[in-house]
Amino acid sequence: MKLFDVYPLYDVTPVSANGIEVIDEKGQKYLDFYGGHAVISIGHSHPHYVARLKDQLEKIGFYSNSIQNPLQNELAQKLGELSGCDDYALFMCNSGAEANENALKMASFHTGKAKVIAFNNSFHGRTSAAVAATDNPAINAPINQQQEVTFLPFNDTEAFEKAIASDDFCAVILESIQGVGGLDEPTTEFFQFVASTCKSHGVVLIADEVQSGFGRSGKFFAFQHHGIQPDIITIAKGMGNGFPVGGVLIHNSFRASYGLLGTTFGGNHLACAATLSVLEVMEDENLIQNAAEVGNYLKERAKELPQVKNVKGRGLMLGLEFDFEVSELRKALIHNQHMFTGGAKNKKLLRILPALNVTKNHIDLLLEGLKKELK
Numbered sequence: 001m002k003l004f005d006v007y008p009l010y011d012v013t014p015v016s017a018n019g020i021e022v023i024d025e026k027g028q029k030y031l032d033f034y035g036g037h038a039v040i041s042i043g044h045s046h047p048h049y050v051a052r053l054k055d056q057l058e059k060i061g062f063y064s065n066s067i068q069n070p071l072q073n074e075l076a077q078k079l080g081e082l083s084g085c086d087d088y089a090l091f092m093c094n095s096g097a098e099a100n101e102n103a104l105k106m107a108s109f110h111t112g113k114a115k116v117i118a119f120n121n122s123f124h125g126r127t128s129a130a131v132a133a134t135d136n137p138a139i140n141a142p143i144n145q146q147q148e149v150t151f152l153p154f155n156d157t158e159a160f161e162k163a164i165a166s167d168d169f170c171a172v173i174l175e176s177i178q179g180v181g182g183l184d185e186p187t188t189e190f191f192q193f194v195a196s197t198c199k200s201h202g203v204v205l206i207a208d209e210v211q212s213g214f215g216r217s218g219k220f221f222a223f224q225h226h227g228i229q230p231d232i233i234t235i236a237k238g239m240g241n242g243f244p245v246g247g248v249l250i251h252n253s254f255r256a257s258y259g260l261l262g263t264t265f266g267g268n269h270l271a272c273a274a275t276l277s278v279l280e281v282m283e284d285e286n287l288i289q290n291a292a293e294v295g296n297y298l299k300e301r302a303k304e305l306p307q308v309k310n311v312k313g314r315g316l317m318l319g320l321e322f323d324f325e326v327s328e329l330r331k332a333l334i335h336n337q338h339m340f341t342g343g344a345k346n347k348k349l350l351r352i353l354p355a356l357n358v359t360k361n362h363i364d365l366l367l368e369g370l371k372k373e374l375k
């Protein structure tokens, strides 16, 4: 059997990794400024992560959601403490799309309505309601197009007010910092306007923190830069440092009932162990603070590159915007400098999404590599 050919691949075969280094089958080391698409949060194969997962696997790796699993409670408790969101309840699932799918579903159950407001350039995943709220017709199959989604621009209060006035929306979903779209984010004024308008219209505000959450922006959640409180928060990527896990934080004002949401794999013992170890390392090693500091350092040092026209994003969710398309530059960085970086829908944006324990020395190496390739 062949693989279903949907991914354009770089000619690199990683066989091991450690911290922010990835090593290929020829023994070549690469510096990972991409984090496997913002997934690696505490560094590849962090010793605490490896030990906790190994230990858990030797005890019990999986059982379904029909038994007591105290690890889920321990995780919910720790997540509430570290994120400052302890007035929410946690539902665990397996990916970012699934987190958003369940969030949209909860909004629809809660309000009895079906329409959704999303934003231009959004990406929320590839399942039914999540992909319908994603601004990319190429990945919306006819079966997904039955969902009614209104796309609006960020920061246009008039358009938002006009759209929501019809009172038939269940949810507004937005990425606190857009990932795939190219690191745009709403202004604080717009965030606050959206939050208060949702409240007055009884519409559920969903913050998609799948990429920007878990400390990447320099705060636990990126919406926390704007002083708002969403009704539902979705998480995934950095949560498991590579272990497939996602979650939905649902405000305590929502009512749960048996069977309302469900999943076979979500919240299994290994997923909990992976996520708990991520939270423990984030706390012990002050990784949120590091993300803020090293991110600011990179923003500052990027000014040394005259080819960089703009730096977007926050913390370690950054984009360097050039006035040319960056695909050749990314290839050159991999092949000549042995550095992984990311791209975006905005083809002129080079995305920098390293593990949150990346150091200023690593950033110096990135700058050197960029300078060589931009000559």
Ligand SMILES: Cc1ncc(COP(=O)(O)O)c(C=O)c1O
Residues within 6 Å of the ligand: 095, 096, 097, 098, 100, 123, 124, 125, 126, 175, 179, 180, 208, 209, 210, 211, 212, 236, 237
């Ligand atoms: C903001 C955001 N939401 C949702 C998703 C979908 O996550 P997953 O690929 O785990 O389904 C992504 C993935 O890139 C994302 O960046």
